[in-house]
Amino acid sequence: RFNTKLPGGTDLEVGDAVQAQNVGFGRILKLARPEAFILCLATVALFVSSLSNVLLPTFAGRVIDIVTAHSDTDEGREAALKAVNHAILLIVVVVLVGSTATMVRAYLFSAASERVVARLKKDLFSHLIAQEIAFFDVTRTGELLNRLSEDTQVIKNAATTNLSETLRSLATSIIGVGFMLQTSWHLTALALIIVPAISLGIRSFGKYLRELSHKTQAAAAVAASIAEESFGAVRTVRSFANEEYERSRYAEKVNVTLQLGLRQSMVVGLFSGGVSAAATLSIVAVVVYGARLTILGQMTTGTLTAFILYSLTVGLSLASLSGLYSTAMKAAGASRRVFQLLDRVSSMSKAGDAKPLGKDEEGEVKLENVWFSYPSRPKDLVLKGVNLTLKPGAKVALVGPSGGGKTTIANLVERFYDPDQGVITLNRINLKEIDHRHLHEKISIVSQEPTLFNCSIAENISYGLKDNVKHEDIERVSRMANAHEFVSKFPEGYETQVGERGVRLSGGQKQRIAIARALLMDSRVLLLDEATSALDAESEFLVQDAMDRLMKGRTVLVIAHRLSTVQSADTVAVIADGKVAEQGSHFELLKSNGLYAALVRRQLQGPGTSSATD
Ligand code: ADP
Numbered sequence: 001r002f003n004t005k006l007p008g009g010t011d012l013e014v015g016d017a018v019q020a021q022n023v024g025f026g027r028i029l030k031l032a033r034p035e036a037f038i039l040c041l042a043t044v045a046l047f048v049s050s051l052s053n054v055l056l057p058t059f060a061g062r063v064i065d066i067v068t069a070h071s072d073t074d075e076g077r078e079a080a081l082k083a084v085n086h087a088i089l090l091i092v093v094v095v096l097v098g099s100t101a102t103m104v105r106a107y108l109f110s111a112a113s114e115r116v117v118a119r120l121k122k123d124l125f126s127h128l129i130a131q132e133i134a135f136f137d138v139t140r141t142g143e144l145l146n147r148l149s150e151d152t153q154v155i156k157n158a159a160t161t162n163l164s165e166t167l168r169s170l171a172t173s174i175i176g177v178g179f180m181l182q183t184s185w186h187l188t189a190l191a192l193i194i195v196p197a198i199s200l201g202i203r204s205f206g207k208y209l210r211e212l213s214h215k216t217q218a219a220a221a222v223a224a225s226i227a228e229e230s231f232g233a234v235r236t237v238r239s240f241a242n243e244e245y246e247r248s249r250y251a252e253k254v255n256v257t258l259q260l261g262l263r264q265s266m267v268v269g270l271f272s273g274g275v276s277a278a279a280t281l282s283i284v285a286v287v288v289y290g291a292r293l294t295i296l297g298q299m300t301t302g303t304l305t306a307f308i309l310y311s312l313t314v315g316l317s318l319a320s321l322s323g324l325y326s327t328a329m330k331a332a333g334a335s336r337r338v339f340q341l342l343d344r345v346s347s348m349s350k351a352g353d354a355k356p357l358g359k360d361e362e363g364e365v366k367l368e369n370v371w372f373s374y375p376s377r378p379k380d381l382v383l384k385g386v387n388l389t390l391k392p393g394a395k396v397a398l399v400g401p402s403g404g405g406k407t408t409i410a411n412l413v414e415r416f417y418d419p420d421q422g423v424i425t426l427n428r429i430n431l432k433e434i435d436h437r438h439l440h441e442k443i444s445i446v447s448q449e450p451t452l453f454n455c456s457i458a459e460n461i462s463y464g465l466k467d468n469v470k471h472e473d474i475e476r477v478s479r480m481a482n483a484h485e486f487v488s489k490f491p492e493g494y495e496t497q498v499g500e501r502g503v504r505l506s507g508g509q510k511q512r513i514a515i516a517r518a519l520l521m522d523s524r525v526l527l528l529d530e531a532t533s534a535l536d537a538e539s540e541f542l543v544q545d546a547m548d549r550l551m552k553g554r555t556v557l558v559i560a561h562r563l564s565t566v567q568s569a570d571t572v573a574v575i576a577d578g579k580v581a582e583q584g585s586h587f588e589l590l591k592s593n594g595l596y597a598a599l600v601r602r603q604l605q606g607p608g609t610s611s612a613t614d
C-alpha cells in the first residue's frame, strides 16, 4: 500500500524515505537510453567542438611566438606577417568547424531531451491513471500535476542538456590536460593540485543539496495542490467571500517553498564561489611559476600564453562540472518522487484472466459476507458482513441512513475497491477474476453528481465506447434520456462544449447526459445513485422518467431516495450499520414495522420530496 499520510496533512516527506534512497542520477540517465544513438552522434559533435576549443590556445600561442620572435628585417617582418595570416586562417577554420559541431550538438541534445520528457510524461500519466481508486483517496491531484509538469522538466534537463554539458566539460578538461601535460608536467601538477580538494567538498555538498531539493519540490507540490483545490472550488470560495483566506493559505505554502529555495540558492552560491576561488588561485599559481620559467628561459612566451589559456579553459570546465554536479543532485532530489510514482504497483490487479463470460450473461450480482473498510481509514469498518443478491433483471433498492454504506456497496460492485473479506461475483465469477474492461462493459454506474468531461455533449455521451458511435445512436439515447430537447436548443447542438466537469450545464442536464451515456453503454447491470433534492421539480421529473427507461430490462441496484423508486423495486434492502438490516418487498417491510417503516415515515414521505409527482 502506498505509504502516504492522509490528505490535508502538510507533511513534506510524503514518500517513504527508505524506498527513496537508491534513486539517484543513474536512474535519470536510464531514461535517456532510447536516445542512445542520437546521443552518440551528439557526443561525436561534442568532441569535435571540444577539440576545436582546445586547439585555439595552441594557435594563439603560435601567433604570440611569431610576434615576439621574428627578426627585425624587412624579410623577417614579411615572413612573420605571412605566418600570422596562416595561423589566423587556421584559427578561422577551427572556429567554423567548432561552431558547426556546437550547433549540431546543441540541436541533437535538445531534441533528445524533448523526447525524453515527452516519454516520461506519457509513462507517468498512464501509470498513474491505472492506479487503484484508494490511491487517489489519499493523493492530492495538485501534487500529481506538479510531478507531471514540474519534476519531469527537471529530469529532462538532467538527463540530456546536463549530460551534454558534462560530457563537453569532461572532454574539454581531458583534452586540455593532455595538452598541458605535453607542455609542462610540473606546471600541470601545480594547476591540478586543487582538484582532489574540490571533489571532496562536492560530495558532501551534493548530498545535502539533493535532500534540500527533494524537500523544495515536495513543498512546491503542496502549494500546487492548494491552488488546484482553490480554483476547483472557486464558487464556494466566492460564496464565502474567502479569497483572502485562500490567498494566505497559498502564500503560506509558497513561502515554505521560498525558504527552502533560498537555502538552496545560498548553498549553491557558496559552493560556486568556493570553486571559483580555488580555480582562480590555482591559475595565479600557474602564472607565477610559469612566469619564472619563462624569465629563466625554460619556456617561450607563446608556450606560457598557451598554457595559461589551457588552464583557464580547463578551470572553466571544471567549475562548470561542479555546477553541473549540483544541478544533477538537485534533479536527483526532485525526481525521487517521480520514480517512486513510476515504481508504485497498484494494489489492485486491473485484469484477471480475461475470463469470457458465457452467452447466457444474465447479469447476476452477488455479495457474500462482504467486509470492508476504506484503505485510507482502515480502522473504520464500513461494511460488516453484507449478503445481497441481485437476481438477473431484478431491481434492488438500497435504503438506509446516510453514512450507512450504500454508496460503498455500489463502489465495491464497480470494483473501485476490493472487499477485505468475502466475495462479490458477477454471473458467479469473482469480480477479481474478471478483466477490468469486460467488467466495466457489463456494469455501469450513474452517480448522484455525474462528472462530464471538458468536450462536446456528443463526445460525453459516447465516452468509453471505442468504435465510432453513429450520430443516430447518440440522438436515440438522448431522446430516451429526455436530453434531446434541451441539447437541440443549444446553437451548436451536440457539439456544444460542456466546460470543465460540465460546469456549463445545469444539474438536471448533466444527469440526463449521464443517463444517455449509460443507455448507450447498454450494460446488463446498472448502479444508480438517485439524484435527490438537488434537482428542481421539473428536471427531477425528466430525470426520473429517463431513469425509468434506463432501468428497463436490466439488473439494477438503485440507491433510492424516493418512495416511488422503492415501491417499484422487487426487493428493498435496508443498509444500516454496515449490514443488511432488513430485506423484502416494500409491503413486507412496512408490515414488519421495523427500521424501514420508520424510515418511510420519517424520510421518504417527508415534505419536500416529490414522490407525489409520479
Ligand atoms: P451512504 O452512501 O450510505 O450514505 P457511504 O457508503 O457513502 O454511505 O459511506 C459509508 C461510510 O464510509 C461513511 O462513514 C463515510 O464517511 C465513509 N467513506 C465513504 N467514502 C469514503 C472514502 N473514500 N474514504 C474513507 N471513508 C469513506
Ligand code: MG
Binding pocket: 406, 407, 408
Ligand atoms: Mg451515498
